[in-house]
Amino acid sequence: MKRSAESLKARYRFLWAVPAGFLAVLLLWVGRSLLTLEPEERVMGYPILLYSLTLMNAIFIPVMDAVIASRLCDMEIKGNTLKLLFTLEKPGVFYTVKYLSCFRYLVVFTAGETLAMFLFGTVLSFAPLPDPAVLLFHFLSITVVGAVILGIQQLLSLLCENQILPLIVGLGGTFLGLFSMFFPRRINLLVLWGYFSIFSQGSVRPLGEDWVYEYVEFPLEQFCVFSAAAVLFFLLELLIFKKKKEV
Amino acid sequence: MLYRCIQCENQKLRHSVIWSACILIPVIPAIMGTFNYLQNLELLKDGWYSLWTQLSLFYASIFYAPLIALYASYLWRLEHLNHNWNQIMTAPVPVPDLFWGKLTVIFQVTFLTQIWLGLLFFLCGKLSGLPGFPPAEILLWLARGTLAAAAVGALQLFLSMVIRSFAVPIGIALCGSLLGFAFTAKGLGMYWPYSLMTLGMNSNRSEDLLSSTLAPFLLTLALFFLLFAGAGILYLKKADIQTR
Numbered sequence: 001m002k003r004s005a006e007s008l009k010a011r012y013r014f015l016w017a018v019p020a021g022f023l024a025v026l027l028l029w030v031g032r033s034l035l036t037l038e039p040e041e042r043v044m045g046y047p048i049l050l051y052s053l054t055l056m057n058a059i060f061i062p063v064m065d066a067v068i069a070s071r072l073c074d075m076e077i078k079g080n081t082l083k084l085l086f087t088l089e090k091p092g093v094f095y096t097v098k099y100l101s102c103f104r105y106l107v108v109f110t111a112g113e114t115l116a117m118f119l120f121g122t123v124l125s126f127a128p129l130p131d132p133a134v135l136l137f138h139f140l141s142i143t144v145v146g147a148v149i150l151g152i153q154q155l156l157s158l159l160c161e162n163q164i165l166p167l168i169v170g171l172g173g174t175f176l177g178l179f180s181m182f183f184p185r186r187i188n189l190l191v192l193w194g195y196f197s198i199f200s201q202g203s204v205r206p207l208g209e210d211w212v213y214e215y216v217e218f219p220l221e222q223f224c225v226f227s228a229a230a231v232l233f234f235l236l237e238l239l240i241f242k243k244k245k246e247v
Numbered sequence: 248m249l250y251r252c253i254q255c256e257n258q259k260l261r262h263s264v265i266w267s268a269c270i271l272i273p274v275i276p277a278i279m280g281t282f283n284y285l286q287n288l289e290l291l292k293d294g295w296y297s298l299w300t301q302l303s304l305f306y307a308s309i310f311y312a313p314l315i316a317l318y319a320s321y322l323w324r325l326e327h328l329n330h331n332w333n334q335i336m337t338a339p340v341p342v343p344d345l346f347w348g349k350l351t352v353i354f355q356v357t358f359l360t361q362i363w364l365g366l367l368f369f370l371c372g373k374l375s376g377l378p379g380f381p382p383a384e385i386l387l388w389l390a391r392g393t394l395a396a397a398a399v400g401a402l403q404l405f406l407s408m409v410i411r412s413f414a415v416p417i418g419i420a421l422c423g424s425l426l427g428f429a430f431t432a433k434g435l436g437m438y439w440p441y442s443l444m445t446l447g448m449n450s451n452r453s454e455d456l457l458s459s460t461l462a463p464f465l466l467t468l469a470l471f472f473l474l475f476a477g478a479g480i481l482y483l484k485k486a487d488i489q490t491r
Contacts, residue, residue, distance in 0.1 A: 018418060025422040032429055056425075059309060063421050070414035078328065163413040164321050168268045171313055171417075172275055178305055179279035183286075 006101035009075060018071065019109035022064045026056055027116050034120055045126030047213035049117055050138065050202025057142050058177045058196045061109070065150040066157075066170025068105045072098065073157035082158075082245060095241045099154055099234070106146050114139040130215060134201055137218040141199035144223070148192060148230045149173065155237045159244060199223055248340055252348025256322065260352065265321050269360045272314055276306040277367035281375055295381045298372050299388075299449075306364070307392060307450035308431075309424050312399050312441050316420035318356050319403035320413045322349050327411050343480045350397075350404055350476060357396040365389050384455065391457070391464075392448035398440050398468050401475035408479060437467045440475075 030052055037045065076082055085094055114135055121129070129135065152173075156166035177193025188194045203216045260266075280302035284291055291297035326332050335345060369381060399420075406416040420441070427442035436442035437460070446464060449456050457464050 018415070021422060022418070025425055029425060029429065059421070059425065063313070063418060067414040067418040071412055074413060162264055163324070164264045164268065164317065167317055167320075167414060167417055168264070168271065171268075171310060171317065172272060175272070175275040175305065175310055176279070178309075179275070179283070182283055183279075 006072075006097055010072065010101065013071065015068070015071060015105060016108070018064060018067055019105045019112070022060050023109050023112045023116075026053075026060055026113065029056060030116075031120070034124060037124070042124060043127045044213040045124060046117075046121055046129055046134070047202040047204075047215055049120060049126075050134075050200060050215075051204055051213055052202075053113065053117070053138075054196050054200035054202065055178070055181065057113075057146075058181060058193065059174055061106075061142065061146045061196070062149050062153075062170050062174040062177060062193050064109060065102075065106065065146060065153045066167050068102050069150060069153035069157045070163045070166055072102050073154060074163050076158065077161060077163070086245065091242045091245045092238055095154075095158070095238055098158070099151065102150055102154055103147060106150055107143060110139055110143040110146060113142070134215070134218070137199075137220075137223075138201060141218075141223060142196060144227050144230055145192075145195045145199065148195075148233055151230075151234050151237050152192075155241060158241060195226065199226075249344045249347055249351075252340060252344045253351050256348045256352040257355075259322070259325055260356070263321070265318060265356065268314065268317055269356055270363065272310065273306070273360060273364040273367055276302050276304075276310070277364070277371050280304065280306075281371040285375055294377050295372055295385060298375065298377065299368065299381075299385050302364075302368055302371070303388075303448050303450040307448040308428060308445045309421070311392070311396070311444045311448075312403075312420040312424045312427075313417050314360065315353065315357055315396055315400050316403045316407070316417040318353050319349075319400065319407040320416050322352065323404070323407040324413050342483045346404070346476065346480045346483055350401055350479075353400040353404060354397055357400060358393055361389050361393045361396075388447065388449045388455075391446075392444050394465075395443035395447035395468060398443055398471035398475065401472050401479060402440055405475050405479040405482065409482065437463060440471045443468055443471070 030049065033052065034045070034049065037048070041048070076085070082094075117138070118135060120126070153166055153170060156169055157163060160166055173193040176191050177196065180188045180191040180194035181197040185198075188197060199219065199222075201216050201218050202213060204211050204213050206212075281298065284298050284301040291301070293300075326335055365386065368385070372381060403416055403420060406419060410416055410419075423439075423441035427436065427439055427445060430436050430439035430442045431445055436446045443464070444450075446456055447468075
């Protein structure tokens with residue numbers, strides 16, 4: 001019932017266009033660079049794809065999260081609906097349902113990206129993946145990192161009257177995340193927006209005058225710890241929201 | 248009347264969060280670009296020019312346009328809220344002045360952002376132990392980047408006026424900037440508004456990209472500026488403004 005209320009609010013707002021638009025630009029970008037690969041380079045097709053998508057995700061996902069969260073939460077701020085809503089449902093329930101309704105757009109993007117990877121690999125005849133789980137881990141890692149960032153964006157978008165602040169955080173975070181990828185790992189670990197590269201399964205290293213792309217083993221243990229922290233982080237955000245907005 | 252409009256828009260920006268974006272966002276490329284520069288001193292040997300490549304690497308090509316989009320969205324958001332559209336459209340002010348007023352203020356904030364970036368560049372260079380002052384050429388690149396912002400500012404102002412969402416035009420600016428990479432790589436940067444800043448600021452380059460094509464750059468910039476500002480004013484004049 002509550003979920004359908006969120007769906008009704010999103011009607012005619014073209015929200016699907018946000019992940020679809022971001023995905024289209026991402027695929028155009030990646031497709032363009034993949035089409036220029038020589039046949040002998042296609043052996044490294046998947047590692048190249050994994051590495052370039054890591055960079056692109058660090059740019060796209062935080063801003064997309066900020067846009068989605070702002071678009072869905074701003075309607076409550078503009079309409080001053082929160083107090084009225086909280087007479088009908090608890091702030092915690094509202095927050096969780098709102099989060100889930102934002103999350104589905106993120107999943108559309110991450111699932112679309114993973115599917116596109118598979119299609120690129122098939123159409124361009126890349127050397128087969130060493131393990132099909134690479135795609136699964138890619139999907140899971142970008143979805144979980146994106147979900148944590150989405151949580152921050154949603155909290156800010158609901159707490160701030162002015163949507164400029166969440167967008168500043170989104171842009172600043174993207175900047176930090178992108179830069180942190182070129183820094184030593186210990187610094188990279190400090191920046192949430194840079195976790196796309198921590199869980200990346202593609203890397204590049206110089207070899208003489210060439211660059212070699214290769215697979216990196218997925219840090220499963222680290223990912224499990226991160227996922228557990230993500231759940232705690234969400235509960236903390238929920239708590240903050242409830243404290244601030246309880247009627 | 249235009250001057251009054253500019254004054255009003257300036258008044259709206261008093262104590263606004265927009266200044267935090269103006270101050271904080273350029274600090275990130277400054278600190279991280281300098282850090283990156285210091286980490287790769289054995290490869291980056293061109294002094295001030297090398298530092299510039301690191302500082303402008305992501306700023307000009309990816310984040311500059313969304314930053315301007317943020318300014319534009321903020322200015323229109325004030326009108327999208329609380330039935331303010333009705334107020335501004337019924338005010339005894341010529342419609343073009345409303346648009347030019349906002350555009351001037353965006354340009355003004357962008358100008359300050361660029362000055363701040365220049366100052367940060369100088370400070371970071373000094374802290375990194377670079378001798379003397381930055382070459383005048385880099386100041387020219389900063390100025391060209393500021394000019395390029397006028398065209399993108401007009402486009403974003405138009406988008407933020409038509410799209411009644413704060414965040415969507417910012418997303419569009421980011422996508423536009425990324426597509427700009429492809430246009431620049433193909434040598435078509437002049438024909439894509441979001442690439443003009445990368446070209447103008449000579450992002451991630453030590454040698455001047457526009458040394459022989461400055462006149463076409465300025466011409467394209469002027470054309471884009473007139474096109475988007477014209478479209479914005481026309482829309483404001485002709486479209487039936489609905490208040491939600």
